[in-house]
Amino acid sequence: MLLGRYRILSTNDEGGFGTVSTCWDTRLQRRVAIKRMPLTVSEGAVPSSTLEEALGEARTSSMLSHPNIVTVYDFETDAQSSYLVMEYVDGLDLQELLARVEGGVLTFDECAHVLESVGSALEFAHENGVLHLDIKPANIMISRDGTVKLADFGMASLASAAGFEGARGGTVGYMPPEQICGDYVDERTDVFSLAVVAWQALTGSCPYAAATPERSLEKIRRGPTPSLSHVEPELAGVVESTLLRALDPSPAARMSSVAELVGGVVRALGDAREGKESLAWLISQSGEEEGPASSPDGGQLTPWERFPWLEGALVRAAAALPTAAVLWRTLPRAFSLDGGALAACCGAGAAATAALPVLGVPLATVSSLLAIASGATADVFPLALLLALAALLWWVSIGRRQRLGAFALLAPLVLGSPEAAVPAAGGTLPPASALGTAVAAWLLERGSELVGTWGLDARGLLAGVVAAAGDPGSWASLAGVAAASWVCSLLVARGTRASCIAGYALSALVLASFQFAWAQMENIANPGAGDLPSFGVAVVLGVIMCVTTVLHGPGGDAEGDERA
Template sequence: MEPPEPLSGWAPQSPAQTLPEHPLLLGRYRVVETRGTGGFGSVKVCWDIRLERRVAIKCLPLSQAPEASASTLSEALDEARITSRLTHPNIVTVHDFEVENGCAYLIMEFVDGLTLAELMARVEGGVLTYDESAHLLDSLADALDYAHGQGVLHLDIKPSNIFIDTTGAVKLGDFGMASLASAAGWEGARGGTVGYMPPEQLQCSLVDERTDVFSLAVVLYQALTGTSPFAAKDAEASLKKIVRGAKPLSKVEPELAGPVSDGLTRALSADVGERPTSAGKLAQTLIPYLGDEMEGRQSVASLLSQASGETGPDEQAWDDAARVSLVERWPWLPGAMLRATSALTCAGAAARMAPATAPHLAALLPAGALVPVCALALATAGAALPEAGGALACVLAVMAVAAPGVYSPAFLVAGVVGLALLGWRANTAGAGRLVHAALLLPVALTSPVGGVALAGGTLRPKPAALTAAAGAALQLLLARTLGAATGVDVAYAALGMLASPAAWVVVAGTAASAWLCALVSAGGGTGRRCVGQMLGGAAAIAALALARRVENGGLWAAPAASDIAVAVVCAVLVMIATLTLGPVCQPREDD
């Protein structure tokens, strides 16, 4: 059975499949089209967002060859890396080589054109003119002589690995892929494709430059006659045909009798010693009697111009792929924004709570340095480890409540606050790295609705509601207890908050607002998330207005301007972050 034919890569074997989205491959290549899926890999036409150029990426899944030894794969990958150093106008340029997640990736130049196989399929009888064949031979011989001079064999020369761009330039691609495929366990022979391999390659014997000369001669014979002389169902059948010999070219094309026919017969010989020692010598023997290579290039370019619009993605597809988001251009930006948000929130909360802890920290820090030192310490912790910085801020909040005295009622209130925070954390574990920031924002901004936008925009509905409620309750409690002179004052302040219907309305309203925001945002795009922020902000302001009505005995009154400003500004900032950095809301819970 004939081994699977390796994929050719930069012109479609069948109608290209345009992807509905443009994912990034290897973190920098926007996939525009996937072509030629099958065989032992695939080719993806991509836009390099970093260097802003068109590339083709050949993907070879190494993980599907478990029988291949690590040393064998390592040697093959080393060979593929060596081929990436080849620089020649008639060789497809390899820009880079990567191995990631069990796949080898060859990043190459994108050739806007057709393969030789596709070109021959378009012309009558699958035959090129003598001039076109001369141009083909001249280009490929130059490419092979250069590669052989660098110590690199191709070992898989065939029409589908030969590319012709819209200017008529011929380029040889897939250097090193045949050996890599063989080492990965995809081919029974030493790489290559049955019908184009000479006996020594079919029999896994010693190969050299004359192996590539044989394959080049097969391609030229096919271009001149429209038939592949040694095509067969398997390696054994192909070997028998090679030993028997190809039909002399003079009998198929009488005009080529003489040097061309004789030279091609020697190059197709089963005996390695009969073949020319280099591709260049083959070209020197045949081209003077074959045709004018310059005329051939112009003719090929004319044929390619007739395929305009069929050789690659249209310009609109490239324009769409070239649109690079901030996150794609600077992948570190979301992480930096997360850490900055955590740091600023921890610093703001510390600045508000630190003065109350002065009795406990007086022995360690002078009064004037207390606030800046605490703010800097928590900001640093919040930037380095957002969860740790948030936890320290929660500890500071408990200390601030207990400040009037360890043996006073304030200590009991602080204990209840600590237990409540532990319960909140237990119910929001795994909710996200911004959960502490959403809890502490109301404290830092001195507004109970300060955490609605962040919690609703970054958390699932349940943890968003719990976090917004906990943040509002903590802010309302600290607003009443910070600066209390005695532990009794702290206790009365806490009881007063618990007895206040308006405070309960605010806590419940912020929870409902964050839940609504997260519910609308979950699973949607940026537009839906912006709508969620607007609804959440409006609900928070409505909750504040309702609390004022309850507090005023049934009379409606506008909420404090500062609270309205906090709700609006926070919602706008989260919307801006969503539009520029992309959605950060976690998947919606089913419960």
């Protein structure tokens, strides 16, 4: 869910500064397109220039109400991203359509309809002082009824009173020389880009496509090759001469308005109305998903959609419960507490963690240090301080940025299973964070196991640490947990139910493979027999998270720094 309201159905494409996803509006029961634009965060603050760029696109798009321009519904922000909620166009963009039709070309009628529609949208934008500056096939949407809409005003600028504006980045292959070189741009910049799109739709190739802006600029100065009349002899005359004028490297030599370009080409190409019917038929054959009128789940809302607060409550509970369990174990060693006082302290710690999940690990660490300090000899203090420093390092680098960090780190300790770190960390954190957290959780759980075996006897603990460090099985277990967590997180981050379930299943296979490989090297007849209970706990936790994924859908989105 995005913004507690929009359910992600698919991530479609890259926009100018962000990704565009198809979402289901659970309140109004309709599909929408949401463009997510990451905001650079510096010391907890969003630079105003970045936020202004995102807000500028929203304002520019919302002021353009036209049947051939994608409608903007809303604009929202959070700490990491801004979200532009737009009309969902049920169909294909021109780039996708050209990739599907034979030769990558449109018929003359179809091209006439596209040019007429985009030209009308651009003419309206120019009349309102808006330059698009990123006309390309991927930004031209075609719906199932053949309607053409211009999208993505991410590069758009409001022209000055003189009609000029400073150049902004566009797309190589469709930018004219003045935009590539960073000079002043005006309506003739969009004229050039639209002419390139027309040329591509008629010939099957972009004449100025290149790996670098410099290379594209060289092609522009040489002129498009081969000539339009050579590719399509029927286009010799008005169509070719009009497009060549629009593609002139010098803005002064081009026509000054989109209407002049469209008027000179469309009449000579064919019937735009027949082109619309033909495009509608092509889109209907595309086999794309159902139209916007139908709910993706038959109109039934999931519990997370019906009760938006439920997801946040589960996230807070996942952080609070293992924190309370650690406090329950450690506080009695540090203080003389009766049952009621202990329950009150654990409840207070759980409440604090539920209110602010990132407090979970610091509270558990402080409680553990107090327990060690109350019963340890001076010889144990260096080891205790080292563990505290490691916990602090993890919290600064990973835990303070992850809502589910406390769950991922403490759940394996509470469950007594280092392998439980795989579904706990791999299913809730990004790959790098999952890897680091899994290693930290494994060390924490094994350290707790040594304390349970030797108590706080310094010699015993040191002997246990040395023995564990020299045991190949320990290293095989650590490597397996780290690799499995990373693999799990990579697949979960893809953001589909199938990939999430595959991630949990494959991570279990990776764990078993490491254990089996170590057993083969050591010639052990019954590999992993001693670790079966721990492995079983990990499998059960993975199954629970699989069931949650099926009921809820993948947590968060694949691009965010945290997943819920």
